[in-house]
Structures are given as C-alpha cells and as structure tokens.
Amino acid sequence: MISTRTSQPDVIAALEDAGLRITGQRRQVVAAIERRDVGFSAEDIAGELEGVGRATVYRTLKLLVKADVICKLVLPDGTPMYSPSRLEHHHHSVCTSCGAVEEFRDTTVERVLRSLTREIEGEIVGHRMEVFIRCRSCLDSSSS
Amino acid sequence: MISTRTSQPDVIAALEDAGLRITGQRRQVVAAIERRDVGFSAEDIAGELEGVGRATVYRTLKLLVKADVICKLVLPDGTPMYSPSRLEHHHHSVCTSCGAVEEFRDTTVERVLRSLTREIEGEIVGHRMEVFIRCRSCLDSSSS
DNA sequence: AAGTTATTGATAGTAAGTATCAACTATCAA
DNA sequence: TTGATAGTTGATACTTACTATCAATAACTT
Ligand SMILES: [Zn+2]
Ligand SMILES: [Zn+2]
Ligand SMILES: [Zn+2]
Ligand SMILES: [Zn+2]
Numbered sequence: 329m330i331s332t333r334t335s336q337p338d339v340i341a342a343l344e345d346a347g348l349r350i351t352g353q354r355r356q357v358v359a360a361i362e363r364r365d366v367g368f369s370a371e372d373i374a375g376e377l378e379g380v381g382r383a384t385v386y387r388t389l390k391l392l393v394k395a396d397v398i399c400k401l402v403l404p405d406g407t408p409m410y411s412p413s414r415l416e417h418h419h420h421s422v423c424t425s426c427g428a429v430e431e432f433r434d435t436t437v438e439r440v441l442r443s444l445t446r447e448i449e450g451e452i453v454g455h456r457m458e459v460f461i462r463c464r465s466c467l468d469s470s471s472s
Numbered sequence: 473m474i475s476t477r478t479s480q481p482d483v484i485a486a487l488e489d490a491g492l493r494i495t496g497q498r499r500q501v502v503a504a505i506e507r508r509d510v511g512f513s514a515e516d517i518a519g520e521l522e523g524v525g526r527a528t529v530y531r532t533l534k535l536l537v538k539a540d541v542i543c544k545l546v547l548p549d550g551t552p553m554y555s556p557s558r559l560e561h562h563h564h565s566v567c568t569s570c571g572a573v574e575e576f577r578d579t580t581v582e583r584v585l586r587s588l589t590r591e592i593e594g595e596i597v598g599h600r601m602e603v604f605i606r607c608r609s610c611l612d613s614s615s616s
Numbered sequence: 617a618a619g620t621t622a623t624t625g626a627t628a629g630t631a632a633g634t635a636t637c638a639a640c641t642a643t644c645a646a
Numbered sequence: 647t648t649g650a651t652a653g654t655t656g657a658t659a660c661t662t663a664c665t666a667t668c669a670a671t672a673a674c675t676t
Contacts, residue, residue: 347653619674631665635658
C-alpha cells in the first residue's frame with residue numbers, strides 16, 4: 329500500500345515523462361540529493377555542486393518538487409528545507425536539532441482533515457502540516 | 473470555553489506585563505493591526521506607518537507573535553503572513569485568493585495530533601498546520 | 617527632574633530566491 | 647549526421663523578508 333520510490337533512473341524517467349530535457353546539471357542535482365539523508369537547503373546543493381549555477385539548482389529543485397520527487401517544508405522559524413519524497417501521500421516530522429526528516433502517513437489525520445469541511449467555510453484546496461520533534465538520537469546525545 | 477481576545481488596551485497591558493515599554497511606535501503598530509481584517513504582511517504595516525521605521529515594525533511584530541497577539545503563518549508558496557490571534561489554541565484556514573484568515577479549533581484535530589506519538593519516533597515539540605481554501609466570497613465572485 | 621536602560625531608525629548585510637537574456641545544447645527530423 | 651528548433655544554462659542584478667549595528671532618543675523609576 330505504501331509504495332516507496334526515488335532512485336536515479338526513476339527520477340530521470342519522471343523528468344523525461346514530463347517532457348523535460350535530461351541535462352548534465354539535472355543529473356548532478358538529482359545525484360546530490362540522493363547522497364543526502366537529512367533535510368537539506370538549496371544552498372547546500374549549490375555549494376556542493378561547484379559546476380552547476382545557483383539559478384539552475386533552484387530551478388531544478390522547484391522542478392523536482394513539482395514532480396513530487398522531493399518535498400519542500402518549512403521549519404518553525406520559517407526557513408525552508410528540502411527532503412526526498414518516498415511515500416505517496418504523507419506529512420513530515422522534522423527534528424529541530426539535527427534536521428532529520430521522517431515521512432508518515434496516517435489515515436486518521438487524512439480523515440480528520442477531510443472532515444474539516446464541516447467547520448471551515450469555503451472549498452478546501454490544500455493543507456500543510458508538519459510535526460516538529462527532538463529525534464531519538466538527539467535526545468540520547470543530550471541526556472549525557 | 474472559546475475565549476475571544478485582542479483589543480488595544482488588552483494588548484498594551486499584555487506588553488506591559490511582559491516588562492516591555494509602551495512606546496508610540498508600538499501603539500501605532502498595534503492600532504494598524506487592529507484596523508485590518510484579512511492577513512497582512514510586515515511590509516503592509518511598514519508602508520502604512522510612514523512614521524515608524526521598518527526595523528521597528530519587524531521587531532514589534534515578532535514581539536506580538538511571542539505575546540500571542542498575532543499569528544504568523546506561511547502561504548503555500550512560502551510567503552509569510554500575519555493575522556490577529558483571537559482564539560486560545562487554534563489553527564488557520566487561509567484563502568489563497570484574498571488572504572482571508574479564519575481561526576478554528578477542532579478537538580478531533582488536537583486529539584489526532586497527540587495520538588501521533590504512536591507513529592512518530594522522538595519527542596513532539598510542536599507542529600504547524602494550515603488549511604488552504606477558496607473562501608465563500610471568492611468562490612461566489614469567480615462563478616459569475 | 618535626573619538617571620538608567622530599553623527602544624528606535626538609518627544603514628548595511630543576509631537568506632532565499634526570481635528575472636533577464638545572450639550563449640549553449642538536448643532532441644528530433646531529414 | 648547534420649541542422650534546426652526550442653528548452654536550458656549561468657552571470658548578473660533585483661526582490662522579499664528579515665537581522666545586525668550602534669549612536670541617538672525616549673520610557674520608566676525614584
Ligand atoms: Zn515528504
Ligand atoms: Zn495529508
Ligand atoms: Zn491564529
Ligand atoms: Zn477569499
């Protein structure tokens with residue numbers, strides 16, 4: 329039910345399917361993303377990829393968000409953060425200490441969000457939900 | 473149960489209680505906020521209040537967020553938006569066309585968020601949740 | 617009224633992008 | 647294989663939303 333995704337060839341295929349050209353720069357950005365495990369910023373990628381222009385990094389990240397390959401989320405202080413997208417429909421928990429991002433699906437959450445039509449006037453067109461945590465390893469290392 | 477708040481004297485008193493000085497600039501920012509009904513940006517206020525420095529507007533808004541007098545939320549494209557806070561504990565629905573913000577409380581939402589401890593590793597320290605809508609009046613005016 | 621200390625505002629700087637546009641190149645059709 | 651064509655790139659400049667500095671100013675305190 330919960331399908332996992334994301335791996336170089338798939339991503340490239342997804343871009344092709346969207347009618348986009350497969351360029352060396354886009355391959356580099358995709359590869360850089362797949363080397364990361366915790367959330368990252370656009371500048372992280374731009375800094376790492378010396379051979380790719382900043383503008384291209386931002387453009388590619390936006391493309392990948394639209395293609396549902398990565399997620400863009402917002403930390404409590406408003407800072408944006410990117411993270412690979414691995415589940416179909418999901419929300420995120422983000423560790424505010426180390427930036428570790430976990431995706432989760434919860435049918436109850438989705439049901440409740442749908443049921444909000446009773447309390448909210450107008451037509452619901454989307455939502456954002458992020459849960460901020462201190463992850464297990466950050467808790468462990470701070471209780472020393 | 474759902475207490476309503478926010479009105480000049482109360483806000484000023486709240487700032488005083490926090491040990492802050494009541495300056496002309498802060499009064500002006502508070503007054504400007506109370507004249508607004510839909511969500512607003514810091515620049516909206518700064519532009520309206522010619523006699524108050526931009527930095528002071530930003531500083532005061534931050535203060536008011538901390539004092540729980542206004543809420544800061546984030547639109548789908550990442551743009552921040554401020555809105556007066558009128559309910560004790562709540563979330564927001566935001567019209568993506570006109571910026572109208574409604575606050576709502578939903579016990580089910582709160583219960584579900586608490587129950588997420590079962591699915592999420594680590595200690596939950598906070599969350600963000602916004603529901604994006606097309607409000608009644610925007611729907612009506614576009615179906616002409 | 618005077619003293620202390622928070623507050624202010626002009627200026628400059630940062631973070632996260634976006635707009636421009638000429639140069640470049642992936643893809644396709646011949 | 648080679649063009650032609652249209653998508654893509656990168657340097658630069660600009661934008662939005664702030665934050666840091668710090669001397670000048672004004673609010674509370676007594
Ligand atoms: Zn995700
Ligand atoms: Zn959802
Ligand atoms: Zn609110
Ligand atoms: Zn509306």
